[in-house]
Amino acid sequence: MNSKLASLLCCLIMLVSFSGCTKVTQLVKDAQPTKAELLAEINEEHRRYEGGSSDPTPYLRHYDDPADAQKSTDYLTDTYSEYDAAKELNPEEAEEDVNYLFDAFYYDFAFYDYFGGHAVFDQAKADTLQEVQSRDSLTCEDLQKILVSHLTFIKDGHFNINQDYPSEKDIPFFFRQVMFVKTDSGYQNANGKVVASVDDHPDLDELFKRSISEQGYLVYYPVLLKPATFDGTEWEKHTCDETLTVHYTDGSTDTLTADAWSQYYKELPKDQNTDLRQTDGIPVFQFNSFEVSFLQEVNAAAAQMSDAAISMLDLRSNVGGYEEVAHQWITRYSRQRVQGNGVRYDVVNPVSVAIQAHRWQTHDNILILLSGKCSASSAEITMDLAYNLENSLIIGENTNGCMIGNGGHVELPNSKCSVIMTSVCVYLLPEGTDYFEEMRGLSPDIWVPAKEAETLAAKLMENLK
Template identity: 25%
Template sequence: MRRLTGLMLCLLLLLSACGTAGPVLTPTPSPAPVPLPSFEDVLTDSNARHADMVDRHLVEDLSPYLCEFSGGDLKAAGFTEEELAALVQYDALYSARTTLTAEEADRDVDLLFRLFRYCFALYEYYGGRKAFDAARAAVEKDLAGQRFITAGRLEEILFTRLSFITDGHSSLNGRPFTPRQRLYYSEEAAFLPDGAGGYVIDGVLPVRLTAVNGGTDLEHWIVPSISPGGRLVWYPGTLAPSGDPAVEAVYTLEDGELNLTLAEAQPYTGYERTPAFSASWDGVPTVTMRDFTDADIRNPFIATGAPLAEEPLAILDLRGNGGGMLSTASAWLYAYGCGGLAPFCGDIGVFLSTRATSYIKAHDTPRRLPFLNYLGTPEQYHDKFMTDYRRRGNYSTLHQSEAVERAEGGGLLFVLTDSASMSCAEHLAAALHGRENTIFVGTNTKGALLGDPGVLTVLPHSGIRVQLSVSLYLYYDGETFDETVGFHPDLWVGGDSLARVEALISHYELQQE
């Protein structure tokens, strides 16, 4: 008993000592939760960004970009008929290993720069004679002293010296003169805006992002997106030239680093390419249009415009749409209530017609077969342009129509794009930027808004295929739209953007019963 009492006394003394030794410890408070972004906030931001594009386009005078012809140039073909015939040998096969003599290379270069003068509507836009003479001199300097050169090496020289041509339609062997910028991104981590201009990592504890690759320009390395579950998130992402190696990036957080590999987002190919047009009115009304060259689907597509405009929520899928007839897109826009193409800035353009372009178009029937349903039979098409070649001269015309007010209100429209959406699809996108409550989802478009499919020729000695635009469409100034980038989406998705949009609609309960 005495022993037990002693033990209890020791225990009481020990507890008393513990209670008085040192300060009382309190747990560290958790970081304040970050408010989740709402869909309404994203829609408001998108409307503001689109309105800013509309307000800033202001390309009021295209007359400096007219291709002027005077004196003997008014009637000159620019080429002998034998040279023109050599330029339309479309059966010729290109090989980078083909060896040219110095004289053959010089003749191809001479033909190319005459093509720029007589067959390129953007000749003055890119600096005219001064710019192209300087480029030619640089090419000739690169060739000087070489007795022989391969077609591949000549092509490399031309790309180097003509890199100021950003037009997405104009190309050498199908490759634009300037590399296109593409989305490089990763979904290994996700971020949320912190409400104070920064970002925190999406997780249990909102840890702040402080830098990327040592810099604090976080917007350059973050893209708004949609998670697989439909939540709005911000993924690591940036733009880089297509075909570049994956981008290595270090995302520095308050408590450590994330080393991420940003890979180029390839166009999603899981969707059906045929039929090129479809419309579904079950669930969320969805119209798919992948080809504006097919005359058979023109009217069914246009017929969806009016009923789609009445829907409070709809999807327009333009992924993989390589363009076609502008009249089809314009007619759909009228039906949809947007007043045709580019309603906010008018239909503005410079159009080039020369004897050389007429001759080339007359012989370029195989490439233009999809358009012949609109223009007549191949024989009629050939005869028309050969008549123009023989009887007409060279001229450049300017067209500009009245602008229409920005379309306000209307239902919510999701427009899906990818890096294969180009040309006419981008003209349609330009017009829809003038309509409120339109959200673009996917990746940036290809970047082929400035020109058109134009004319295709083959340099006779090297076999290099040259495509040049014969129209210039200038909806935006150079700061508002970058041809090498195309249109930015409002929400970037590198995979199946349709599935992500459907998930977003479900998550935020956007569909009205």
């Protein structure tokens, strides 16, 4: 058999194996909820956390001397010097930078006690100094890598050294070769075969996520979260190391592989801070950071969208910024003050700096928030605010996973390494909240690859009655 014929035969076998499973069958159409039913289901999921409370006690700071609390922001700076990765450091300079960083941890890092206090940080410092002292020569990049390698216990999504994150973050892999629907019989493929089990994944409700087919129908696909290192190479494609074997009650099986994942980020045109566009008649507003400098544009767009029956807020490329901009946008859009489930606490002076009971706000129009792995910090807080606004849908990928902390900046004196660490305040969700986890991110209501979220969301709205 020649190679071309073999390849054709292989393709035919695959087509037969998945025959009809990517086609929108009558079963898929019959399984579609109405728009009102879908909104009611997601509204109920969002309201589960209404009235919950958070406990700041594990996060509170304990200084050796109460007077040390006065230095809780002493190491923070707005200075960003030029960083030269190849610059040589002598041993004394490298050691000085190590000592400086660990002093900054003690005085300024809001999570110092939460991540183990002296016992953990002193050991990390000793290990770091030992490795530094063992080197005959060091560049600034060498020092950066050494520091990062000894700080993997810090699970603060903001924390990084020169955009090198010590801890892994979870990225999503979508298995979309076969579409599934959820019925009274369980999960069924488009041809009606009922899923009995999936190897190594006993909890089917955890594995199968509400999603949207390429034709714009509400379906379910398996989605797995896998840890990935964000060290500046996150733009490259990632592949899943796992296949899924689906067993049906009739004894047949399907073996599914995941789509490759790469981080989605859409630049705005030069000299443009915001973009208000339309997709299939739905207004879509994109802005990539919560900057006060273009607050007027942000608020104007919110006011324009407030009367639309359906609107989209594109946060897939929004890396955060000033939280108050988020509050102003959603206030202008919904014409009411909306509070999130989280409460901000000052961990140095143990009182809440924003004690306001969150409450459910009724809202007739539909707000779709588009999410991706770049959606970070205040973008995630915006989605938490939307959890208390009726008829809000989060569509896309799980977010960055850096909502609890913030972006205080420390610069090391000799290497000029730029260190981002949370200072003073934390944003805490109610006990038992499962829709967000630091490093994993905030889970969307409907899971689709970020790149396709805007198009698929518009198709879904068109299809639902």
